[in-house]
Amino acid sequence: MSTSAVVAPLTGLPALLDAVREVAPHLDVRAPSAATAPFAFDAGTVPRHGEADEDGPAVSFPSTVSEVQQLVRLAGRHGVSIVARGAGSGLSGGASATRHQLVVSTDRLDRIVEVSPADEVAVVEPGVLNAALNERLAPLGLFYAPDPASWRISTIGGNIATNAGGLRCAKYGVTRESVLALDVVLADGSLVSIGHRSIKGVTGLDLVSLFVGSEGVLGIVVGATVRIRPLPVARRTVTAFFDSTAAGAAGIGAITASRVRPSVIEFLDEPTLVGIDAAQESGLRARGAALLLIELDGFGIDEQTAELTVALESAGARVRVESDADAETLWELRRSGRRFDDDSWFVGGDVAVPKSRIAEVFAGFPALEERYGVAVSAVAHAGDGNLHPVITLPIPAGADPAAFPAVLHDAADDLVRAALAVGGTVSGEHGIGTVKRELAAEELAERVRVAQLAIKDALDPTGLFNPGKAL
Amino acid sequence: MSTSAVVAPLTGLPALLDAVREVAPHLDVRAPSAATAPFAFDAGTVPRHGEADEDGPAVSFPSTVSEVQQLVRLAGRHGVSIVARGAGSGLSGGASATRHQLVVSTDRLDRIVEVSPADEVAVVEPGVLNAALNERLAPLGLFYAPDPASWRISTIGGNIATNAGGLRCAKYGVTRESVLALDVVLADGSLVSIGHRSIKGVTGLDLVSLFVGSEGVLGIVVGATVRIRPLPVARRTVTAFFDSTAAGAAGIGAITASRVRPSVIEFLDEPTLVGIDAAQESGLRARGAALLLIELDGFGIDEQTAELTVALESAGARVRVESDADAETLWELRRSGRRFDDDSWFVGGDVAVPKSRIAEVFAGFPALEERYGVAVSAVAHAGDGNLHPVITLPIPAGADPAAFPAVLHDAADDLVRAALAVGGTVSGEHGIGTVKRELAAEELAERVRVAQLAIKDALDPTGLFNPGKAL
CATH class of the missing domain: 3.30.70.2190 (Alpha-Beta Plaits)
Known part of the structure; x- marks a missing residue:
């Protein structure tokens, strides 16, 4: 901790850690150290080839909602920004954090509070794994539809933060279509319930949909009421x-x-x-x-x-x-799938296009390959026009694996622009995080960006939650 | 118009009407008069028994998006608030307007711009009738799923403003699940496109879902890209x-x-x-x-x-x-259904409850009838727990039909509170408008209301759009 104070004298983190020790010693908050280094990254931003390694962020493991509220209030008081984190399986850097930030892990908020077949809902804490919910539901002949490829390791809270898609959403919709209500801790530490346990409900603005996919920039989801469905007969x-x-x-x-x-x-x-x-x-x-x-x-x-x-x-x-x-x-x-090991550099993608334009995107791959000297291929969730391209380049013998060639990102960006040109979007389901902010700026008109930031400011006026992400 | 100026010298409406005549004479804007009186009400607030009748609001009929933008800018400049209006078939007063306001009718924005079976989308202007879109789609073997009871007479724009439900949403979801992208005119008159033509997309906050169901308080929807589906095989x-x-x-x-x-x-x-x-x-x-x-x-x-x-x-x-x-x-x-004619007073309702609680709501009707001396019955969209209760009282011979007894509203409010008590909501699909604001305040915690108003302020800082509605 003293290290942090020396490196970044302006951060409020040391004072926050002192305050926790004094007024809330029951909170499990760990100071930045080499041990917290893994919390600096998510699966999309973790260094692949042994890049520089430094202390991670402070990391907290609340096990109750009121502990989350307490952490938010303390962090707000000391000017320390918060990154909520589920399993860290995200692919766009949404859960990445610096050593001046406080990660709020949902690891211990992992209770399946209720399963109600009669209401077709389950009530869960955010740290519940997608797979764990489905394991609980299967013997009842029920399932929770959203199935990101990470379903075995990702949390419902993380799925909500990214509005995760998956394979089955061609028929059953994305995460947003399965979330009825949320409990959320706001920037002032207050706990609010938004949405409805009923399937329908139109009272006021749809804050639930606003929080779904908001990548942690509006508040911390501490509870969710999600739709469950009967397993198909065949x-x-x-x-x-x-x-x-x-x-x-x-x-x-x-x-x-x-x-x-x-x-x-x-x-x-x-x-x-x-x-x-x-x-x-x-x-x-x-x-x-x-x-x-x-x-x-x-x-x-x-x-x-x-x-x-x-x-x-x-x-x-x-x-x-x-x-x-x-x-x-x-x-x-x-x-x-394919395995991308240490023999190749590669970047993945996540564009979505109108269904009729899928063929054009694939048809553009050979030109991309020729221009950049890379290999381009893709798997698509074809039912909703969502492509996951992979751009690769073999690492030449003797080359430094960490010397990732810019040409891969250039090719990836070109591919995203090709998707935008046919009416697509820069992210179908992975989110913007840190990785796609520049491309998102190409997709969204400035006036839309201003509107999004105004909403962020309205709910989080001091920029406490996940600053610099998504928007 | 001179009447308005006399009656309400503080309103900017006369100045706005002068400005239209001077700088934008091509705009079809009608001054408040007896002829515009019907625009003061929607189907849920129209006086049933010949209540006092006065001049309606000013009413405009833009036929292009740029005319809408011009109207918004002029109204903003003169401090005249705007009520967007589709068919006026709403049931909660969302489109009601005073003689100091400007109604922006979407009557002439009624083009079906595009139908793309390959992308499974239709692009429509807001004034397109729900039925008109389905008439266009049927020969192609396609349909637009949201089917409020008003589908023959209500507009897609109005359906979006209220996040309309209907019968089929038990399987196909409410309007929100069928809207992919919107063109919206914001309070500064700017036109923005939000959402995606692709089925999936998670770039930035989900502004489309925020606008769906927002009852005209955030902006004016001037275009919509909606999902269409193959007609079922049987x-x-x-x-x-x-x-x-x-x-x-x-x-x-x-x-x-x-x-x-x-x-x-x-x-x-x-x-x-x-x-x-x-x-x-x-x-x-x-x-x-x-x-x-x-x-x-x-x-x-x-x-x-x-x-x-x-x-x-x-x-x-x-x-x-x-x-x-x-x-x-x-x-x-x-x-x-039943017909409620001039022999009875009646009020209708629109609560939604978790599916397992539907029976309890019905079981409570006899006690309500006994307490208030009224008759209570309901139809329910049972697939999603949405009840439309009707509370009636015969008008005694010789009684003034306009002397609507408070007991009906008291009974209706009690019924709504019973729905809230079992985890329900005050409106399943009709919206809040003016009619349910007080009950909405009972449902939503103060902190949630504050958050909703902060979002309204963020997008419409001067309160130009439909003030006093929904929130």
């Missing part, structure tokens, strides 16, 4: 292999033109199939150059399969209903 | 009659406990059935004392019917699949 995995990425992208349109709305539509282009085969010893590329990996669910699964098959075959696909065992393998391959 | 109407209102309410829980999620679940209690029979010469009550009128849609309609039937019969229902002709009659009876 699920079926269908594969559609195509002779080219372009043909596969056209197949997405064929599904849209049908009346079938699959629960999941994942599109994997040729380099992705090749990469998965290399990493996992699978044989996907032998079946085709592009894959639509589809899950149908609900009633009438045979009728759905029939209509889907007609649509896909008319688009040139080879369609197969997969056995349960093969389906499990395929979804595991999709999730584990 | 629709089927199922009736379930019960021996009592209580049994019917329990039947709602049986549906929840099943895996079937109907597109529509309407619950009609005994007095409602009797009232419809009296008004429409139907024979509903002869079939049972309470009715769940259900629509299934989508794939596997036979499987759905079978599972639904088992669930309902186990709850004591007499279940029947209705023929198309009978179904049409039944839905028409549901929509036309």
Whole structure:
């Protein structure tokens, strides 16, 4: 702590830590140190190749809502800004923190308070893992729909902060569509309940939707009432292999033109199939150059399969209903994906475009590759136009792995601009955090940015919560 | 106009009207007069029994977005507040206006700009009728899901302002779930685009959701990009009659406990059935004392019917699949409903409660009737816990119909408080407007109200838009 005081004499953190010791010694607050260094990063900003390592932020582990309130009040009094943190699995730097900040971890706010099948809601604390909620619900024949790829390790609170999407949101909507009410600690330390336990409700402005996806800049979510649903009566995995990425992208349109709305539509282009085969010893590329990996669910699964098959075959696909065992393998391959190890530099992306423009984005990859001398490929949550491109470059023998070439970011930025040019957005589901602020500024008109900042100021006039993120 | 100036010398309206004549004579702005009197009210506040009648507000009919911007700038300059108005079919006074205000009608902003089946979106101006959009979509095999009872006469802009619900939102969500992007004119007259044409997008705060349901207090919606969906492959109407209102309410829980999620679940209690029979010469009550009128849609309609039937019969229902002709009659009876004519005073309601508490709300009606000497009944959008109670009292012979007895409002307020007591909300879908501000204040904690007003101030610092409404 004395280190912090020397390095940054202007910070209020030492005084805050003193105050905690004096007036609230029951609070578990850890001073900046090498041990808190991991809290400086999230999964999207953690140094990959052993970059400089310094003390992390102060980190607190409240186990009650009133402890969160107390921390917020103390931090506010000492001018120390707060970064709320779930599992740290975010990919845009939203939970990154400096050694002058206080991280409020939701690790110990991990109770599933209530499951009400009759009201179709669950009430949870923010630190509950997405997977833990679903484990609790499954024996009741219920599920919580939002399923970001990180569902096994990410928290509901983090999912709310980023308005997390996932695979199934093609049918069930993103996190916002599953959040009915929130308990939030505001900048003055007050605790408010917003939203409704009822499915409908229009009393006043929709503060719940405003907080969902706000990346921790408006307050700290300390409780959530979320929608739960009956598990579908049936699920079926269908594969559609195509002779080219372009043909596969056209197949997405064929599904849209049908009346079938699959629960999941994942599109994997040729380099992705090749990469998965290399990493996992699978044989996907032998079946085709592009894959639509589809899950149908609900009633009438045979009728759905029939209509889907007609649509896909008319688009040139080879369609197969997969056995349960093969389906499990395929979804595991999709999730584990290619492996990017220490042999390559890479950057990932998260653009979303109108569905009809997906094909154009893929069609632009070869030009990008040529211009920047990189490799470009993507997986897409095709049901909602959300692409996760990956841009890679092999690390030459003898090169310093930490000397990340700017050309990768240039190519990634170009790709994002291509998405914006067809009416897309710089982030479909990962959020803006620190990583995409500049690109967000290209997407949002200045007047919109001013409006967003005005709302931030209205709720957090001193800039206590996650300054410099998202907006 | 001179009248207004005499009556209210402090208003800026005369100066505004002069300015329009001088600098923007092409704008169609009508001065307050008896002819504009209907614009003082919406369908929820129009005087029923010939109450005092005076000049209405000034009314403008912009036919372009830039005319809206011009009106906002001129009104702002002259300190005249603005009430945006769609069809005026709202039920909470949200579009009511005084003779010192300027109504901005969206009547002439009624173009369907684009329908894109490939992107699953339509782009509309706010004055487009909900029904007009669906007429345009039907031949393409598509539909726009939100279906407030007013869908034939209400506008998409008005639906957005109130976050309108309807019957089908049990399955398809409320208006918010169908709005992807908005063009909005802000208080300084600037035009901003918020949201995304892509299905997903998390760039910055979710201003679209903030505007949906904001009842015109934050800005004027001048364009909307909404989601459209394929018409379901099948629709089927199922009736379930019960021996009592209580049994019917329990039947709602049986549906929840099943895996079937109907597109529509309407619950009609005994007095409602009797009232419809009296008004429409139907024979509903002869079939049972309470009715769940259900629509299934989508794939596997036979499987759905079978599972639904088992669930309902186990709850004591007499279940029947209705023929198309009978179904049409039944839905028409549901929509036309009881008729409340000049023989009765009545007030309507719009509470929503957690689904498991619906039965309790109905069970409380007899005590309300006894305490206040009124008749209480309700129809419920049972799929999302939204009740529309009606409280009535016959007008005694010789009584002045305009002498509306306070006891009706007292009973209605009591009913709302009963809904609040079980975790409900004062408005499921009609909004707060002027009619429910006091009850909203009972629902929302003071700190939440302060936060809402801070957001209003952040976007509309001079209180230009619809002052005194909603918040």
